[in-house]
Amino acid sequence: MRLKLLALWVLAALPAQAADPALLSQLDALFAKRNDAESLKALEAGLKDALTAEPEDFELAWRKARILQWQADGATEKKLKMVLGKQTWEAGDKAAKLQPARVEGYYFAACGIGSYSQAVGIMKALGDGLEGKFNERLDTALKLDPGYDYGGPWLVKGRYYFELPWPKRDLSKSVTFYEKAIAKYPQSLRAYLYLAETLLKDGKAEKARDAIEKVKQGSTAYNPAEGQRVQQWAKKTDADIQEELK
Known part of the structure; x- marks a missing residue:
């Protein structure tokens, strides 16, 4: 009975889903060519389909945050930057919850808060208490890697x-x-x-x-x-x- 309970505990501790390594390699190859419109479009579609099938996969979650941050970082229109920054923040937080010992989620969440703050204005961001949220995530990333x-x-x-x-x-x-x-x-x-x-x-x-x-x-x-x-x-x-x- 004890062995059965231990086995169940181990299974529960393991990720429920794991993205195919070949798929991850394909997504990374597309990310490397993200300044090409067609590659970016294919990356977004591939991530969307993969996350629909495996919504709790860490490797997919942080990759979603990564491409969102790339887009937020390059956005020149404030409203778009704000939206993308918030989406990056949320995607990063999800990745951090899935794998608290990995750097990616905290890093991209901090980047997302940074982009969001740039869009709304640094003074407003400080007034809204975003500085603490930003530093909490970034300082964790700094400690991890x-x-x-x-x-x-x-x-x-x-x-x-x-x-x-x-x-x-x-x-x-x-x-x-x-x-x-x-x-x-x-x-x-x-x-x-x-x-x-x-x-x-x-x-x-x-x-x-x-x-x-x-x-x-x-x-x-x-x-x-x-x-x-x-x-x-x-x-x-x-x-x-x-x-x-x-």
């Missing part, structure tokens, strides 16, 4: 200190987190872009110019869609730096 997604948790924390209003803003702390990411992932163009923007805001335009050159001249091979997006964003930052140096 700060190097995830090319140092993503470090970059998000650095950006947090960059975007806070005075007197909470701390550009020195912001730079410290970017440097941690760069030390481990020197290929990360986003890390150098964030560093350049922070140095420029801190009145260090010459150092900002050095950082933005790393973005302009860097290879996108490590993550083509990400790298190409960041290099596109860098054009405005580069122009701002050149204007400051005149």
Whole structure:
């Protein structure tokens, strides 16, 4: 009887459903080509069908949060960014509940709250108490795996200190987190872009110019869609730096 109860307990502790590894590989391949409209469409359709069949699968849940964050991060219209940010937040939270010991859910939930906050405005987000929710998730991600997604948790924390209003803003702390990411992932163009923007805001335009050159001249091979997006964003930052140096 005891053995039977133990077996039932073990079965209950295991994930009820598990996505096919081949399917996950296909979804990851499509994500790698997410800057292509057809690949993005196929990824969304594939995730939707897979989650309909296996709604409680962690590997599918965090991948849903990942593509939502990519879309929220790139959204320029505030209402769309707000909607996508909230969806990312919710998808990340679901993944975190499914696998509390894994970094992905907390990380993408924090990213989603960040995108949502950017859309509604940082002051409103602070007034609505989102800062605590954001840091709770991000700090958990930092403890679990700060190097995830090319140092993503470090970059998000650095950006947090960059975007806070005075007197909470701390550009020195912001730079410290970017440097941690760069030390481990020197290929990360986003890390150098964030560093350049922070140095420029801190009145260090010459150092900002050095950082933005790393973005302009860097290879996108490590993550083509990400790298190409960041290099596109860098054009405005580069122009701002050149204007400051005149």
